[in-house]
Amino acid sequence: MKKKSFNTELLHTEYSKPDVYNSLSFPVYNSAAFEFESAEQMELAFTGRINEHTYSRITNPTVQYFEDRVKAITGAFSVTALNSGMAAITNTIITVAKAGCNIVTSRHLFGNTYSLFTSTLADFGIEARFCDLTDLKQVENSIDEKTAAVFLEIITNPQMEVADLKRISEICTSQKVPLIADTTIIPFGIFKAKEFGVDIEVVSSTKYISGGATGLGGLIVDYATFDWSKSEKLGVLAKSFGNATFTVKLRKEIHRNLGAYMTPQVAYMQTLGLETLTLRYRQSTATCKTLAQKTAKLPGVESVNYTGLENNPYFEIGTKQFGENPGAMFTFDLTSREAAFSFLNKLKLVKRATNLFDNKTLAIHPASTIFGTFTQNQRDKMNISDKTIRISVGLEDADDIFQDFKQALM
Numbered sequence: 001m002k003k004k005s006f007n008t009e010l011l012h013t014e015y016s017k018p019d020v021y022n023s024l025s026f027p028v029y030n031s032a033a034f035e036f037e038s039a040e041q042m043e044l045a046f047t048g049r050i051n052e053h054t055y056s057r058i059t060n061p062t063v064q065y066f067e068d069r070v071k072a073i074t075g076a077f078s079v080t081a082l083n084s085g086m087a088a089i090t091n092t093i094i095t096v097a098k099a100g101c102n103i104v105t106s107r108h109l110f111g112n113t114y115s116l117f118t119s120t121l122a123d124f125g126i127e128a129r130f131c132d133l134t135d136l137k138q139v140e141n142s143i144d145e146k147t148a149a150v151f152l153e154i155i156t157n158p159q160m161e162v163a164d165l166k167r168i169s170e171i172c173t174s175q176k177v178p179l180i181a182d183t184t185i186i187p188f189g190i191f192k193a194k195e196f197g198v199d200i201e202v203v204s205s206t207k208y209i210s211g212g213a214t215g216l217g218g219l220i221v222d223y224a225t226f227d228w229s230k231s232e233k234l235g236v237l238a239k240s241f242g243n244a245t246f247t248v249k250l251r252k253e254i255h256r257n258l259g260a261y262m263t264p265q266v267a268y269m270q271t272l273g274l275e276t277l278t279l280r281y282r283q284s285t286a287t288c289k290t291l292a293q294k295t296a297k298l299p300g301v302e303s304v305n306y307t308g309l310e311n312n313p314y315f316e317i318g319t320k321q322f323g324e325n326p327g328a329m330f331t332f333d334l335t336s337r338e339a340a341f342s343f344l345n346k347l348k349l350v351k352r353a354t355n356l357f358d359n360k361t362l363a364i365h366p367a368s369t370i371f372g373t374f375t376q377n378q379r380d381k382m383n384i385s386d387k388t389i390r391i392s393v394g395l396e397d398a399d400d401i402f403q404d405f406k407q408a409l410m
Helices: 006-011 039-046 061-074 085-096 111-120 136-142 165-175 235-258 264-275 277-295 315-322 337-346 376-381 398-408
Strands: 078-082 102-105 127-130 147-153 179-182 200-204 218-222 303-305 329-333 362-364 388-392
Touching: 006 061, 006 264, 006 277, 061 078, 061 218, 061 264, 078 085, 078 235, 085 111, 085 147, 085 179, 085 200, 085 218, 085 235, 136 165, 147 165, 165 179, 218 235, 264 277, 277 329, 277 398, 337 362, 337 388, 337 398
Parallel strands: 102 127, 102 147, 147 179, 179 200
Antiparallel strands: 078 218, 200 218, 303 329, 329 388, 362 388
């Protein structure tokens, strides 16, 4: 039989064990612990010699099925589901890096990711080494023998910067460091991370996957493409586990000890969200492109930033990597902070809220909210403008959203 399509594979991922009632929807196992038939079987399970669930902080049947579905549609070696996108990033970095290591990245990061690198991880001796990821020479020169990984967002939030992933991957390969990418902005099936040389993918499943923002979640997708014998932290372990080393370290130690595994209730909701992912993405991104084009013509709008517009500096590389409609987020600049606040306060249909890719369209002023606790100097270095409004486009009719924009700018 020929290889199944993305949506067919997603909908028909088999259960690891048959359901006793032949349910078409995988059950929610709201159980913290699981019984064993004997002490011998319990020992084998707890020491990892048989694949049985022991405790839901470590694995859970409902969460595993969600992981299995993502694994099936991505072709990944392993998938680990956690309770937020930030948990996915944190677990990933702590798995690959230790005190004295550095992570090469950009200042163009989501606010909490930037804070994680510059404050939290810095306190544990892990350096964030910032460079311009669109300047390949800078990337190459920033990597040294203590570099644990290159980390980036495939489209930065909210700067909308796009780096050339294949070229950066080539640099990472030659320098023997893994490429870790936050791919939240473009979902599975549209962006195929492995094809662009991404070794480990981190995703906030709260966004596109959950479908209507029904719960917080994060995913770590390991393609087992990196030779971990070259890793400062994982080199010794790699002698036993080869390309599976990252997953072994993550699943057997890091995620167990940090305790951020996804709950079964969220896994169930996000499994349902996966089933309508493609349909929702097609509509919201088509609407996003239309809105970006029309908003650029409105009085009071100084500029619009969406990589799907032909006049955007990242249009060519964005189209190559993400297709004609690269995501359902765009930003626009008004004349001042005051104008931005006035616009938000006048909205009637669009919701003033954070999050991305809810079924409802959302608007936020990043400088005063997501980046509100940063100094002006920090925001300047991150290219966060007081004039910028970020829009996450939902499933409403494009004209209804546009009419709300128009009246809010009057």
